[in-house]
Amino acid sequence: MPEPITRDEVAHLARLARLECTDAELDTFAGQLEVILGSVARVAEVVADDIPPTSHSVPLTNVFREDVVRPSLDRDEVLAAAPAAEDGRFEVPRMLDEAP
């Protein structure tokens, strides 16, 4: 069995996902995630080395598109769906940090 998931790890994941959790919620989620990870670990037990992990359920490769331009959306229509816009651009709250 893998290491049990800790409350700190849940808090870290919540921060990465920009979710605000109360202390009580962190405890609840730690317990629930533990159950989920435990179930996945049981699947891992029966997987032999010759079975590769599945990332796609359809056995397809090389789906390519021709490099041909298709019309873009109308900008006014696009920006109308944004909470705020200025100078033809999406307006977003102050960024707190440099880009990743």
Next chain:
Amino acid sequence: MTAELVDYAEAVTAWEPVIGLETHVELGTRTKMFCGCPTAFGAEPNTQTCPVCLGLPGALPVLNGQAVRSTVLIGLALHCDIAAWCRFARKNYFYPDMPKNFQISQYDEPICTDGYLDVDVEGEIVRVEIERVHMEEDTGKSLHVGGATGRIHGATHSLVDYNRAGIPLVEIVTRPVEAGPNAPAVAKAYVEQLAELLRTLDVSDVRLEQGSLRCDVNTSLRRPGDAYGTRTETKNVNSYRSVERAVRFEVSRQAGLLEQGTRIRQETRHFHEDTGTTSPGRSKEEATDYRYFPEPDLVPIAFPVDVVEELRASLPETPAVRRARLRDAYGWSDLELEEMTNAGVLDLVVSTVELGAAAPAARALWQNEVAKAANEQGVEASSLPVSPTDVARLLALVADGTLTAALSRQALAGVLAGEGDVDAVVAARGLAVVSDDGALRTAVYDVIAAQPDTAAKVRGGNMGAVGPLIGAVMKATGGKADAAKVRSLLVEVLT
């Protein structure tokens, strides 16, 4: 933590720099990586977007086949192995430059691995090993409002343009290069020669100033024989010269810290073009924080082996091989070849020579006259209205004595001004050398009559006095006489 900078030359006597380069290249495809939006540079903000590159719910990406071919071509030119099978991955993070809240990239399965680029550093070949070449999508462009000069600090809000989001991007990552004291020059030469290679492959327009080639420079120091030290990653390095300066500065800065016993923080740093210094960005996030997982909306790539071989066979002559061939064939030096390359006239000069012009003259005319004119106008030499055919004709007219060097410059100016081809300009401007002996003799006699004192000096054996007379004859003929012929006529008449 700050410390005194250590002089570069002194720093490298005690410390060995190790560098690594991560270069991002925007591919020159017509459309984005995962949708059919155009990729033209300089369009009005947010006019090249669609549900896919805006990350609207339910939109599904479809991979641009040409982008994959271009990436494989880059990998092959860098002597990489091409993966038999690979996938895209999602890099998850929250930042407004990607509207999806993730970037589609490649993580543990890059399409090209284990290659190298042999870099010519001042005549010495340094092999830079390539760890990987992978595909990803570019991010949007942010404009920070309310702070000083567009800086993120102090901004009240930001404005985002998603035209660039989704443009195919290839990241080329080197292994650590133990470049020694020459590290700054190696870094610069690598990026320059990589850019030249990419241009030869015709996969990108490779314009640093437009951001289609961007470079992150990793630098660390170690005592000789020790394991690699902690590295910093310098971003915002936007010119070849900056690559060199960024490495140089980081070596001086890190040596200062290490010598006072301070450990180097692994962090992202920003290069400042104006001061040549770097300043800290934020501490690097752990890779696990990006929660990479295989991209479920794109099927794996098993790039066909026959197409790989077809691409391999189509690889053009590499810039290094071409340089060697031209050096041997036309006698240009490495420096001359480099100057022609930098001036963007090498192909034009070669075409001119192939049309029959002498190699040294063709080089000189393109380099000294046309490239200079292009530079003054702030455009590429190739976009000026002068062709190799024009230059070859011009040089032929000089060679057969129809034009003097001075007249040929006037003819070139006419061609550059759009007055027509060389023969048309020569005819329209009446530029041909006065070869009519009678007309020239008349001009000579006129000048002697007008300047009897000077003429007397020449008669008295003062040959230095012949110069002003030649000048006067040239003036009288509108610069269309051959100066050597004028001199011999004057000497003949006066002595």
